[in-house]
Amino acid sequence: MMKTLQLGTSGIVASEFSLGCMRTGGMTADALDELIATSLEVGVNFFDHADIYGAGKCEEVFAASIKRLKIDRSSIYLQSKCGIRQGFFDFSKEHILNSVDGILSRLNTDYLDVLLLHRPDTLMEPEEVAEAFNHLQTIGKVRNFGVSNFNPSQIELLQASLPMKLQANQLQFGIMHTPLVDHGVTVNMKHTNSVDRDGSDLEYCRLKQITIQPWSPFQFGFFEGVFIDHPKFPELNAVLDKLCAEYGVTKTGMAIAWIQRHPAKMQSVVGSTNPGRIKEVAEACKIDLSRPHWYEIYRAAGNILP
Numbered sequence: 001m002m003k004t005l006q007l008g009t010s011g012i013v014a015s016e017f018s019l020g021c022m023r024t025g026g027m028t029a030d031a032l033d034e035l036i037a038t039s040l041e042v043g044v045n046f047f048d049h050a051d052i053y054g055a056g057k058c059e060e061v062f063a064a065s066i067k068r069l070k071i072d073r074s075s076i077y078l079q080s081k082c083g084i085r086q087g088f089f090d091f092s093k094e095h096i097l098n099s100v101d102g103i104l105s106r107l108n109t110d111y112l113d114v115l116l117l118h119r120p121d122t123l124m125e126p127e128e129v130a131e132a133f134n135h136l137q138t139i140g141k142v143r144n145f146g147v148s149n150f151n152p153s154q155i156e157l158l159q160a161s162l163p164m165k166l167q168a169n170q171l172q173f174g175i176m177h178t179p180l181v182d183h184g185v186t187v188n189m190k191h192t193n194s195v196d197r198d199g200s201d202l203e204y205c206r207l208k209q210i211t212i213q214p215w216s217p218f219q220f221g222f223f224e225g226v227f228i229d230h231p232k233f234p235e236l237n238a239v240l241d242k243l244c245a246e247y248g249v250t251k252t253g254m255a256i257a258w259i260q261r262h263p264a265k266m267q268s269v270v271g272s273t274n275p276g277r278i279k280e281v282a283e284a285c286k287i288d289l290s291r292p293h294w295y296e297i298y299r300a301a302g303n304i305l306p
């Protein structure tokens with residue numbers, strides 16, 4: 001059985017990992033149907049989109065697949081994002097409202113369960129965003145709101161103008177990208193891991209009951225590649241091989257089980273287009289990774305403990 005979590009304090013009971021649809025734009029109808037059907041079969045009920053994925057294509061092909069598979073809209077949660085434009089970020093009321101109309105039309109639905117602001121717009125005027133969010137919630141087009149790639153001060157700034165609570169913050173996190181935890185385990189040291197790059201987002205989001213949604217969980221760097229079986233990371237892969245044999249899971253699965261083991265109750269956004277890998281992740285999330293093994297993987301990824 002897939003474990004579930006509550007998204008923030010929203011009342012949404014979501015699968016502990018979601019399917020990220022960023023890479024689905026070029027899939028054949030059959031392959032996409034199999035990916036979505038498999039995801040539902042293993043218990044994934046939450047799907048992550050953005051208006052820019054495939055320039056809108058990812059949302060369109062997703063809606064077509066949901067129709068072919070005859071999936072009841074109310075049985076799934078749909079999340080999308082807006083705010084990134086060609087060469088700039090835009091949290092203006094007009095852009096948010098237009099974006100949501102585009103998203104709803106492409107996803108062929110009357111409402112979004114969650115709308116995220118994709119990347120901080122430094123020209124953001126919180127009152128203007130509040131007007132847009134209020135309108136969208138009042139007319140029923142968006143039920144819940146969140147952000148992505150925000151630090152705690154940016155969340156506070158926006159939250160201060162909003163009547164509704166922000167429920168999610170989507171951030172890059174995975175075995176090979178751990179700034180969210182690094183500075184917390186090396187507080188006040190002169191090591192580079194000690195640098196707080198995000199304003200203690202992890203602790204802040206836990207305190208405020210904002211669900212962190214880790215993106216690109218299999219990647220290293222900023223879309224540099226997949227760390228699994230990559231020749232750049234022999235030590236990590238050796239440790240993963242050893243522990244995977246012990247727990248009876250694959251490295252793909254372990255990469256997500258490692259994130260899900262963190263008590264912050266994060267909701268990994270898995271971007272695989274391969275149904276087999278989705279099954280491996282669902283299987284691996286059933287294991288109870290021990291504390292020493294969690295830290296062993298963390299150290300094998302090149303991190304220090306004081």
Ligand SMILES: NC(=O)c1ccc[n+]([C@@H]2O[C@H](COP(=O)([O-])OP(=O)(O)OC[C@H]3O[C@@H](n4cnc5c(N)ncnc54)[C@H](OP(=O)(O)O)[C@@H]3O)[C@@H](O)[C@H]2O)c1
Pocket residue numbers: 019020021022023048049118148149170171214215216217218219226228251252269270271272273274277
């Ligand atoms: N908020 C943001 O700013 C932001 C940014 C980026 C992404 N996202 C969200 O996060 C989701 C995930 O991002 P992502 O797709 O970059 O990350 P990901 O889930 O880390 O990577 C998926 C990619 O890794 C490949 N892969 C996974 N396991 C593999 C293995 N064992 N061996 C070889 N290849 C493997 C997949 O190939 P296969 O398809 O063949 O399995 C796929 O190409 C996106 O869909 C999107 O929803 C959000």
